[in-house]
Amino acid sequence: xxxxxxxxxxxRRKEARPQELLDAALALFVRKGFSAARSEEVxxxxxxxxxxxxxxxxxxxxxxxxxxxxxxSALIAEGQQIADRFEGPSxxxxxxxMHTWWQRVGSTPAGGIFKIIVAEVRNFPELAQxxxxxxxxPAQRLIAGTLQRGIDRGExxxxxxxxxxxxxxxxxxxxxxxxxxxxxxxxxxPGLKPEALIDxxxxxMLHGLSPHTSTPLRRPRRSRA
Amino acid sequence: xxxxxxxxxxxRRKEARPQELLDAALALFVRKGFSAARSEEVxxxxxxxxxxxxxxxxxxxxxxxxxxxxxxSALIAEGQQIADRFEGPSxxxxxxxMHTWWQRVGSTPAGGIFKIIVAEVRNFPELAQxxxxxxxxPAQRLIAGTLQRGIDRGExxxxxxxxxxxxxxxxxxxxxxxxxxxxxxxxxxPGLKPEALIDxxxxxMLHGLSPHTSTPLRRPRRSRA
Amino acid sequence: xxxxxxxxxxxRRKEARPQELLDAALALFVRKGFSAARSEEVxxxxxxxxxxxxxxxxxxxxxxxxxxxxxxSALIAEGQQIADRFEGPSxxxxxxxMHTWWQRVGSTPAGGIFKIIVAEVRNFPELAQxxxxxxxxPAQRLIAGTLQRGIDRGExxxxxxxxxxxxxxxxxxxxxxxxxxxxxxxxxxPGLKPEALIDxxxxxMLHGLSPHTSTPLRRPRRSRA
Amino acid sequence: xxxxxxxxxxxRRKEARPQELLDAALALFVRKGFSAARSEEVxxxxxxxxxxxxxxxxxxxxxxxxxxxxxxSALIAEGQQIADRFEGPSxxxxxxxMHTWWQRVGSTPAGGIFKIIVAEVRNFPELAQxxxxxxxxPAQRLIAGTLQRGIDRGExxxxxxxxxxxxxxxxxxxxxxxxxxxxxxxxxxPGLKPEALIDxxxxxMLHGLSPHTSTPLRRPRRSRA
DNA sequence: AATGAATGAGATTTCATTCAT
DNA sequence: GATGAATGAAATCTCATTCAT
Numbered sequence: 001x002x003x004x005x006x007x008x009x010x011x012r013r014k015e016a017r018p019q020e021l022l023d024a025a026l027a028l029f030v031r032k033g034f035s036a037a038r039s040e041e042v043x044x045x046x047x048x049x050x051x052x053x054x055x056x057x058x059x060x061x062x063x064x065x066x067x068x069x070x071x072x073s074a075l076i077a078e079g080q081q082i083a084d085r086f087e088g089p090s091x092x093x094x095x096x097x098m099h100t101w102w103q104r105v106g107s108t109p110a111g112g113i114f115k116i117i118v119a120e121v122r123n124f125p126e127l128a129q130x131x132x133x134x135x136x137x138p139a140q141r142l143i144a145g146t147l148q149r150g151i152d153r154g155e156x157x158x159x160x161x162x163x164x165x166x167x168x169x170x171x172x173x174x175x176x177x178x179x180x181x182x183x184x185x186x187x188x189x190p191g192l193k194p195e196a197l198i199d200x201x202x203x204x205m206l207h208g209l210s211p212h213t214s215t216p217l218r219r220p221r222r223s224r225a
Numbered sequence: 226x227x228x229x230x231x232x233x234x235x236x237r238r239k240e241a242r243p244q245e246l247l248d249a250a251l252a253l254f255v256r257k258g259f260s261a262a263r264s265e266e267v268x269x270x271x272x273x274x275x276x277x278x279x280x281x282x283x284x285x286x287x288x289x290x291x292x293x294x295x296x297x298s299a300l301i302a303e304g305q306q307i308a309d310r311f312e313g314p315s316x317x318x319x320x321x322x323m324h325t326w327w328q329r330v331g332s333t334p335a336g337g338i339f340k341i342i343v344a345e346v347r348n349f350p351e352l353a354q355x356x357x358x359x360x361x362x363p364a365q366r367l368i369a370g371t372l373q374r375g376i377d378r379g380e381x382x383x384x385x386x387x388x389x390x391x392x393x394x395x396x397x398x399x400x401x402x403x404x405x406x407x408x409x410x411x412x413x414x415p416g417l418k419p420e421a422l423i424d425x426x427x428x429x430m431l432h433g434l435s436p437h438t439s440t441p442l443r444r445p446r447r448s449r450a
Numbered sequence: 451x452x453x454x455x456x457x458x459x460x461x462r463r464k465e466a467r468p469q470e471l472l473d474a475a476l477a478l479f480v481r482k483g484f485s486a487a488r489s490e491e492v493x494x495x496x497x498x499x500x501x502x503x504x505x506x507x508x509x510x511x512x513x514x515x516x517x518x519x520x521x522x523s524a525l526i527a528e529g530q531q532i533a534d535r536f537e538g539p540s541x542x543x544x545x546x547x548m549h550t551w552w553q554r555v556g557s558t559p560a561g562g563i564f565k566i567i568v569a570e571v572r573n574f575p576e577l578a579q580x581x582x583x584x585x586x587x588p589a590q591r592l593i594a595g596t597l598q599r600g601i602d603r604g605e606x607x608x609x610x611x612x613x614x615x616x617x618x619x620x621x622x623x624x625x626x627x628x629x630x631x632x633x634x635x636x637x638x639x640p641g642l643k644p645e646a647l648i649d650x651x652x653x654x655m656l657h658g659l660s661p662h663t664s665t666p667l668r669r670p671r672r673s674r675a
Numbered sequence: 676x677x678x679x680x681x682x683x684x685x686x687r688r689k690e691a692r693p694q695e696l697l698d699a700a701l702a703l704f705v706r707k708g709f710s711a712a713r714s715e716e717v718x719x720x721x722x723x724x725x726x727x728x729x730x731x732x733x734x735x736x737x738x739x740x741x742x743x744x745x746x747x748s749a750l751i752a753e754g755q756q757i758a759d760r761f762e763g764p765s766x767x768x769x770x771x772x773m774h775t776w777w778q779r780v781g782s783t784p785a786g787g788i789f790k791i792i793v794a795e796v797r798n799f800p801e802l803a804q805x806x807x808x809x810x811x812x813p814a815q816r817l818i819a820g821t822l823q824r825g826i827d828r829g830e831x832x833x834x835x836x837x838x839x840x841x842x843x844x845x846x847x848x849x850x851x852x853x854x855x856x857x858x859x860x861x862x863x864x865p866g867l868k869p870e871a872l873i874d875x876x877x878x879x880m881l882h883g884l885s886p887h888t889s890t891p892l893r894r895p896r897r898s899r900a
Numbered sequence: 901a902a903t904g905a906a907t908g909a910g911a912t913t914t915c916a917t918t919c920a921t
Numbered sequence: 922g923a924t925g926a927a928t929g930a931a932a933t934c935t936c937a938t939t940c941a942t
Contacts, residue, residue, distance in 0.1 A: 208431045276919085572706060
């Protein structure tokens with residue numbers, strides 16, 4: 001009776017365990033990498049013993065996959081929904097998508113997953129397929145679609161889609177990667193403000209380096225003359 | 226008897242050993258990561274036995290550091306020299322630097338070093354300092370300097386240097402990273418042609434997405450004709 | 451609420467628990483051996499949870515001993531009673547004892563106990579004494595007594611008792627052993643019919659391989675000449 | 676030069692290692708069973724460390740199979756050769772085969788393999804096939820062939836071959852089993868003398884329990900005198 | 901009495917490193 | 922210098938057992 005009654009300690013913990021373990025695993029995998037992170041450390045970070053971890057995940061590898069699924073799969077649909085509903089200018093949509101991504105992924109522990117993927121994917125072939133299907137393809141579709149939208153609406157020049165997509169995505173992912181690798185090792189200069197980077201990047205992408213005037217600028221230097 | 230017989234081969238090999246071991250280690254570390262690469266495999270790939278490896282490097286960890294140092298130190302000076310000597314338009318210099326980097330680093334095994342750095346730097350803190358000093362700072366100085374050159378010469382708009390630098394560097398490094406991680410796991414779409422990516426990126430960076438002119442610019446280089 | 455509702459089922463089960471657990475343990479120990487059988491499997495097979503098993507038996511080891519004791523103790527007296535009451539020819543008594551044993555033990559799960567004993571007795575020294583006292587000695591007494599009875603009544607030759615007893619018992623026990631080990635692994639030829647084996651064995655034991663005539667047959671071949 | 680020169684300590688050990696490990700494994704597997712015997716104990720008994728064991732056998736299971744192969748495969752052909760060359764009476768051949776088996780197998784550590792097989796074969800299905808092919812079938816063929824030989828030569832009655840074969844083999848195997856299980860647990864009565872058992876069994880098998888002659892035959896062999 | 905989440909000792913297996921040859 | 926047999930610390934994973942509910 002009264003399902004709302006406060007669950008017992010034991011039960012509350014039971015239900016929270018998987019998430020606690022996934023959080024601990026994410027933190028440790030990001031910090032040390034998949035193989036350097038010991039199962040027992042993950043368990044300890046989640047406040048349980050070694051054996052308990054294996055009550056919830058059958059192997060370290062499955063734990064890793066669960067971390068990826070849990071932290072990335074949810075995010076895929078979101079971006080697409082934002083794009084589908086958006087009605088304003090394409091440049092603004094690009095900016096929105098990037099800021100959203102940074103807030104939801106890049107600036108969170110989940111941003112470290114890209115580092116793990118990069119570091120370990122060659123040793124886990126099935127993960128490569130999973131990650132490509134679940135993350136790479138949808139993300140590219142989203143950005144490429146937005147570019148196409150801008151082109152169709154006359155907002156963007158007809159740039160080559162795959163290359164432009166890569167050029168747009170790379171700086172953000174690279175920043176996430178950086179922050180969880182070299183950037184995490186103190187002593188660095190303060191580094192870029194991600195939000196500022198995004199804005200600057202959007203500006204650069206929209207208007208280019210060349211100081212265009214009212215006349216078409218084909219070759220920047222000569223056009224001034 | 227006859228130990229004196231074929232001195233050339235033996236001596237040549239002896240002197241070449243360290244480099245052969247470093248090459249083998251680089252290849253294996255890039256392919257499998259630091260901890261998954263077994264010392265014995267490295268030795269085997271270099272054509273020596275396990276014990277011999279330890280005659281040249283006191284531990285796997287030191288071998289790893291030597292690999293990184295060895296393969297990055299060469300890269301530093303080159304770019305700066307190219308920039309210092311260059312006299313043409315800044316956009317062309319950017320393009321030259323990027324193509325050169327791709328030919329000399331991105332498309333070679335050394336391109337995999339960035340993956341190793343990203344994967345392991347947090348477990349080897351002293352590498353972080355080394356890498357920052359030897360690679361990150363000079364590279365940023367090089368690109369930022371080129372941007373500044375363009376701005377000074379009136380070729381580029383006065384964009385914020387750090388952000389623009391990042392935006393220029395990221396896609397190339399990211400491509401290198403990608404090719405040594407997910408991109409190495411078959412079954413992917415053919416992928417981008419790096420050379421084409423560089424050109425498209427330069428075009429995008431110079432002119433932006435927005436159609437400032439009356440005629441769209443698809444192939445900047447051709448637009449000269 | 452309604453905890454009082456179905457008392458019959460609950461009470462019946464409660465009293466039957468130990469036996470259900472012993473049966474489950476017997477089945478699993480016979481199938482997998484003592485260490486390969488997991489406690490939880492035993493409990494599950496008995497329809498209870500892991501914890502409940504430990505309410506009835508303080509450890510897996512004690513459970514094992516209880517299984518052996520429980521399933522062997524019943525077997526002892528029966529055979530002796532049959533023998534004590536029997537009035538016909540000794541050969542017929544032997545046959546009766548063997549068939550009875552096969553029906554009651556050899557062909558039932560209890561037949562697998564011998565396999566467990568053989569496999570584990572060295573790791574459970576106290577079982578050895580128990581098994582010797584409770585099974586080996588009475589069984590040998592029973593068979594040896596029957597042989598003696600036959601000899602006394604002039605039905606059998608005066609053979610050496612210990613050896614003849616062994617020779618009579620071994621084939622049946624061995625068959626039981628076989629059926630729970632190699633014989634359980636499919637792909638075998640259909641195998642012996644136990645009942646037929648018993649009859650053939652009795653015939654062999656009674657009349658021997660030699661084609662005896664009216665004259666004593668000491669060395670078969672030469673005796674023909 | 677001088678391949679006959681005494682090998683170095685290191686080398687001598689290297690070559691002897693596999694056999695030393697197999698012997699240690701056999702002893703321990705027989706004593707404790709497969710799963711209760713720890714890999715480290717096996718290594719220690721062979722005078723090496725845990726790791727060394729894995730230099731020679733890729734897993735405990737493979738070690739186990741190697742033990743079985745090594746100790747049983749050699750025995751197969753021998754018996755058949757003895758039978759093929761034998762020219763005397765079939766009863767004597769049976770006796771010879773049995774005594775030989777006892778000397779070469781039953782009374783040696785290899786006799787304990789049957790216990791291991793019985794105990795573990797259900798958990799190693801491929802072992803069942805191997806053992807059936809390599810041991811069971813050839814052994815049955817050997818004994819059945821000898822019986823047939825006796826029947827053909829008029830030395831034996833035409834008994835049913837499968838059952839008689841089983842009846843002949845079982846007591847010996849059972850004795851081996853017994854000695855490595857209950858029989859190994861001290862405090863037992865002295866037990867049967869295997870050699871005497873074999874003789875008594877042969878006598879029993881040849882002449883049966885029934886007194887066909889006017890004079891009882893207690894000791895067939897002595898009856899010649 | 902019954903449950904099953906949690907524990908942690910212990911087993912197998914790997915591999916960086918050593919060192920006798 | 923070169924080798925590769927040997928080592929043993931360490932990692933993953935299992936499972937008998939406990940105990941809060």
